[in-house]
Amino acid sequence: MQFEDFHVRFQGAEPYVFYFENVHLLLLTYARDDTKFIFRIADQSGTDITLDFPGQTYVERVLDTVVNVFFVQVQEGEQADPKPYVLGSYFELDGRFYGAYYERDVEPPQVVLFRLNGEAPDFELEPVEGEEYQKAADFFVENYT
Known part of the structure; x- marks a missing residue:
């Protein structure tokens, strides 16, 4: 079985797509505990998107810059x-x-x-x-x- 066959949903998460400088990102927020996750949008085709984790250092840089x-x-x-x-x-x-x-x-x-x-x-x-x-x-x- 390959991961491409899965359809993943994050229950309780609010998704927000945005650009940080020239990088297309997805922010997932969970209101109940103010948790935030960031993924890079590596590819998008129709309703399918391929996500990549850009690394904790990058995520912290983005959040430190725009969280407020x-x-x-x-x-x-x-x-x-x-x-x-x-x-x-x-x-x-x-x-x-x-x-x-x-x-x-x-x-x-x-x-x-x-x-x-x-x-x-x-x-x-x-x-x-x-x-x-x-x-x-x-x-x-x-x-x-």
């Missing part, structure tokens, strides 16, 4: 209710770090960009505007869509 900014609440105006967003892509452009986020449980997903200021893991999110926004958006579309 992976799930965020975005409030669009003082009177609006905050909405939950999830990190879809983390990337560097011209020495600055950016996060492309999508609203949870909304189809089709709308992507918003934030500059991540400061040092990981204590980034502060700042909206991106004007020419900087256009440059970051172009980079995102070219590399992650």
